[in-house]
Every structure is written in C-alpha cells, then in structure tokens.
Amino acid sequence: MNVSETIFRRVQLAAELADELMSNSRTGMAWSGLFLSAPRRTGKSTFLREDLQPALERRGALVLVADLWKNSDVDPGDVIVDTVRQALAAHQGVVARMARAVGLERFGIGGFSFSIDRVGLGKGVALSDALAELSDRIRRPIALIIDEAQQCMATRRGNNAMFALKAARDELNFAHHGLRIIATGSDHVKLRMLLGSREAFFCATERALPVLGRDYVDWFRARHDIPDTLGPDVLERLFARAGYRPEVFESAAIAVGRQGFGGPNAWVSLERTIDELMANVHAPAMRTVDELPPIDGAIIRVMATSYEMFAGFSAETMEAYRRVMNRLAPEPSARLDYPEVERALERLVSLRLVWRSVLGLHVVEDPTFAVAMRKAGMLDVVKGTPGAKLTLVTSNKDGLSVA
Ligand SMILES: Nc1ncnc2c1ncn2[C@@H]1O[C@H](COP(=O)(O)OP(=O)(O)OP(=O)(O)O)[C@@H](O)[C@H]1O
Ligand SMILES: [Mg+2]
Incomplete structure (x- = not known):
C-alpha cells in the first residue's frame, strides 16, 4: 500500500496556502512567512510533506525541509544549516564533482567561490549569501519548511539561525527570486514567542492549521x-x-x-x-509526574494551571509553588529559594515535561498534557493556592525580568 492510499489528501487547503505563499505580494505570508500551528499528532508533518510540499513544487518552488524534531541530539541551528548545505550540494553536483576530482575543496557558484562547509552561522559564507546564490542559479523561488520551529528558540545556534533566515528572507524576497518560509509548531504559545516584536519573525502570518474533519x-x-x-x-x-x-x-x-x-x-x-x-x-508522563520530588511536582502542576503556562518567579508564584509543594510533601518546608526552583526546572526540562527557550522562558512541553493532568484531577492540589495565576516572568543568567 503506498502512502496516498493510507492518508487523506488535503489538496484544496494546500492549493490555497501555496497560491498565497507563491504570490508576488509584498505583504502577508508571501513576504513575511507563514506559521502554522495545530495540536499534537493531528497531521502537521503529514500535511507539509504530502500536500503542501508538492503544491509548492507544482508552482515552481524549490522546497527545502528542515525537521527540527527528527533528531533531538542535533542542534536546531545545525539542522537548518545542513538543510541549506544539502540544497547547495544537490545543485552543485557537477561543479562539486569537478572540484573534488582535481583535489579542490573550493568551487564556485556564478563566480562566488566557497566550499560547502564554510556556509553557516558565523562562518565565512552567511546563509543569506548562500541562499541568494542558489536563488540566482536556479532562478526559482525557494520555499523553506521548518517543522517544529519553536525548537529554534531552545538553543542559541537555533536562535541565530532564525535571525540568519530573516536576513535571507528579506534579501531574497527583495532582490532575488524569493524565499518563502513556512514554519509549524504544536503549541501556539511557543510559536507566538517566535513572532514577538523582538523576535526574528515579527509580522509573519500565524494560522491555525485546521484539524481534519x-x-x-x-x-x-x-x-x-x-x-x-x-x-x-x-x-x-x-x-x-x-x-x-x-x-x-x-x-x-x-x-x-x-x-x-x-x-x-x-x-x-x-x-x-x-x-x-x-x-x-499521557499515561507515561503522568507516572513520571507522580514520581517527581515534591518541588518539581509542585512547579509542573502550578505551570499547568495557568492558561499561558509560563513558569514565573514572582513572589506570589513562588508562594504558590511552596504551598503546593507542602501539600505534596510529607515534611512541610517553610521556604523555597530561586536556585531550588531553577534546579527543579532544569530537571523538568531534561525529562521533557517542560520546554525552555534560550531566553530562560519555561512552558509546559505539551499543552495537551496540561489538559490531561487537569482531567485526571492532578491539578486539584493547586486549587485555592494564591498566586496560581501566573505572571509572565522570565529568568536568565543576568537575573529576572518581567516581560
Ligand atoms: N491526512 C491524514 N490522513 C490519514 N492519517 C493521517 C493524516 N495526517 C496525519 N495522519 C496520521 O496521524 C499521525 C500523526 O501525523 P503527523 O506526524 O503528521 O502529525 P503531527 O501533527 O506532525 O504530529 P507531532 O505533533 O508529533 O509532530 C500519523 O500516524 C499519520 O499517519
Ligand atoms: Mg510533526
């Protein structure tokens, strides 16, 4: 059985988005990028791969795909750089082979000479230059699909890659054949951070990918x-x-x-x-939460009760952590300090219950898990705890700041 028999194709939705993306408009998603959000496991990656990518290709785009979740050991920034390098290599085949045949690492694209491993972040050749060269060579728009784009904000290299792509988008859309950026994520709270006024994709179009119906x-x-x-x-x-x-x-x-x-x-x-x-x-994650030390258990529960689910450090929120911790712990504790909360958050991040951005913002990893915890009664212990409604407070190495 091939894939087309096992999945339902969303041809019309893909055509509508592809038309808008490939238009020559100087506003909207064609210019600034498209961010698609939909809940976990509802078919985002399948839609990108099976419907949107072919629709973009049919409209003449060269489509590059960077899946930031495919391999969690690889820095998201490197995944993006590798995606661009692979595209260069694929369109350099002949030149590259010739260069290698004569023992040269370097080869040129249209008089612009570089070796592929010099393309990157903070390297000799910026991503925007490499993509501009590629654009001129193929004389077609490039569409870059970034699946699980929020991962870019989890590392410094990922964050740098986003800013490099913004520069590339502005340059290619202005003076070359165009760079369309399509990003997805499961959590619109995290995606929205990417679109914030200080972030790389300010002004990009945010759309909810409709669930199947x-x-x-x-x-x-x-x-x-x-x-x-x-x-x-x-x-x-x-x-x-x-x-x-x-x-x-x-x-x-x-x-x-x-x-x-x-x-x-x-x-x-x-x-x-x-x-x-x-x-x-969610059964395995719930078992993990049940076995957490009281402080970790308190933090994830308090986070999960807030609509936005940010971990805060305000006096009120710290007090909420402490009260819930004492309800969970056999031995009540009179105080709780920032370093303890920081260490607990670190443990929650490594268990993948909590997601952290490079700016030190913490969010429950999977918003559907928060809902499941509430349904299972795991958040009842938070009820009546002052401060459980959190303020948006970020922490980073330089201290705490209110956003
Ligand atoms: N259009 C479709 N028709 C039939 N099955 C589908 C369709 N889209 C997705 N699925 C199935 O649903 C499951 C999840 O799909 P997919 O991985 O695309 O979702 P996702 O939203 O990207 O998930 P994640 O949140 O893990 O990234 C897969 O088993 C896939 O085969
Ligand atoms: Mg996916």
Whole structure:
C-alpha cells in the first residue's frame, strides 16, 4: 500500500496556502512567512510533506525541509544549516564533482567561490549569501519548511539561525527570486514567542492549521466496512473525542471492527476504546509526574494551571509553588529559594515535561498534557493556592525580568 492510499489528501487547503505563499505580494505570508500551528499528532508533518510540499513544487518552488524534531541530539541551528548545505550540494553536483576530482575543496557558484562547509552561522559564507546564490542559479523561488520551529528558540545556534533566515528572507524576497518560509509548531504559545516584536519573525502570518474533519471521516468510512449505525455524524463526534488524532481514531475503529461492530450501540464500544487510547497517550508522563520530588511536582502542576503556562518567579508564584509543594510533601518546608526552583526546572526540562527557550522562558512541553493532568484531577492540589495565576516572568543568567 503506498502512502496516498493510507492518508487523506488535503489538496484544496494546500492549493490555497501555496497560491498565497507563491504570490508576488509584498505583504502577508508571501513576504513575511507563514506559521502554522495545530495540536499534537493531528497531521502537521503529514500535511507539509504530502500536500503542501508538492503544491509548492507544482508552482515552481524549490522546497527545502528542515525537521527540527527528527533528531533531538542535533542542534536546531545545525539542522537548518545542513538543510541549506544539502540544497547547495544537490545543485552543485557537477561543479562539486569537478572540484573534488582535481583535489579542490573550493568551487564556485556564478563566480562566488566557497566550499560547502564554510556556509553557516558565523562562518565565512552567511546563509543569506548562500541562499541568494542558489536563488540566482536556479532562478526559482525557494520555499523553506521548518517543522517544529519553536525548537529554534531552545538553543542559541537555533536562535541565530532564525535571525540568519530573516536576513535571507528579506534579501531574497527583495532582490532575488524569493524565499518563502513556512514554519509549524504544536503549541501556539511557543510559536507566538517566535513572532514577538523582538523576535526574528515579527509580522509573519500565524494560522491555525485546521484539524481534519468531516471529509476525512467520509474518506475513512468509504475505505472501511463501517456499518450504517456508525454514520458520518457519529464518527465525526468520535473523531473529535479522539483529539482529532487519526492514529487514535483509526486504531480504535479497526480494533472494534475486528470484533464486529455489533448492533445499534456500536458507537458505545468505539467511544470506550477511543477513551482508553486517549488515556494511554499521557499515561507515561503522568507516572513520571507522580514520581517527581515534591518541588518539581509542585512547579509542573502550578505551570499547568495557568492558561499561558509560563513558569514565573514572582513572589506570589513562588508562594504558590511552596504551598503546593507542602501539600505534596510529607515534611512541610517553610521556604523555597530561586536556585531550588531553577534546579527543579532544569530537571523538568531534561525529562521533557517542560520546554525552555534560550531566553530562560519555561512552558509546559505539551499543552495537551496540561489538559490531561487537569482531567485526571492532578491539578486539584493547586486549587485555592494564591498566586496560581501566573505572571509572565522570565529568568536568565543576568537575573529576572518581567516581560
Ligand atoms: N491526512 C491524514 N490522513 C490519514 N492519517 C493521517 C493524516 N495526517 C496525519 N495522519 C496520521 O496521524 C499521525 C500523526 O501525523 P503527523 O506526524 O503528521 O502529525 P503531527 O501533527 O506532525 O504530529 P507531532 O505533533 O508529533 O509532530 C500519523 O500516524 C499519520 O499517519
Ligand atoms: Mg510533526
């Protein structure tokens, strides 16, 4: 079975976005970039790869893809640099081979001479120069897709790469054949940081990638032997219950179908199976939270109760941590200091429960996990704790500042 048979294609959505992106407009997403957000596991990467990339290619773009989550050991900044280098190498094939054949590391693009490993951040050849050369050579727009773009803000090199791309975008859109930037993320709180006034992508268009809906459900029904008792309305409701996650919905439907869907109450067993699968999604992380030291457990709980979910250090918030910690701990403690909170946040970041930007901003890694904790009653201990509504406070090596 090839991919096209196993996924529902979103041709129209891709065409609309690609048309807008590839237009010559000097405003909007064509000029400043597009940031797409959608919840975890709802099909962002699939849409980029299967629908948007081909749509952009059909409109003449050279599409480069940097997946910042593919390999968590590689700095996001390096992933972006490597993506650009690979594109250069792919379009340099002949020249590069000739250069290597004569033992030369260096080769030129249109009179501009450099070796590929000199392209990078703070290296001899800036990303914007390399991309401008590539643009002139191929005489087509370049579209750079950055999947999980918020990771750029987790490291200094990643942050530098974002500013380098901003410079490249401005130069290529102004004087060459164009650089379209398309970025995705699961958490719009984090993505919004990228779009902040002091950040690289100020003014970029932010859009929610619509979750799959009725047309996906109809497609699924047509491919499987689904009884009339599970009509499109019922399935659409159950798909929403599955958090709009195709893998949860499809595995549940296939599992229930294997036993035979049964009579008019088929939806009951399907609903139960979906609920079980959804409960399992966050079960390992919940077990981890249960086993945390009280201070770590208190911080993640307090963070998860706030809408924006930033970890703060205001006196009120510190007090909220301390109170919740004392509710969780066998031995109450009278005080809690900043270094202890910093160390706990570090542990939470390494457990991937909390995400940290290079500026020292902390956010719950997965917003759907915060919702799951609330549903499981894990946040009840925070109730009635003064200061649980957090202010946006950042900490960095130079101290604390209120944003
Ligand atoms: N259009 C679709 N039709 C059928 N299945 C889909 C579709 N889009 C995504 N899926 C399935 O849903 C699952 C998640 O898809 P994908 O990895 O694209 O989501 P994501 O939002 O990028 O996830 P993450 O938050 O982990 O980055 C995969 O198993 C994928 O095959
Ligand atoms: Mg993805």
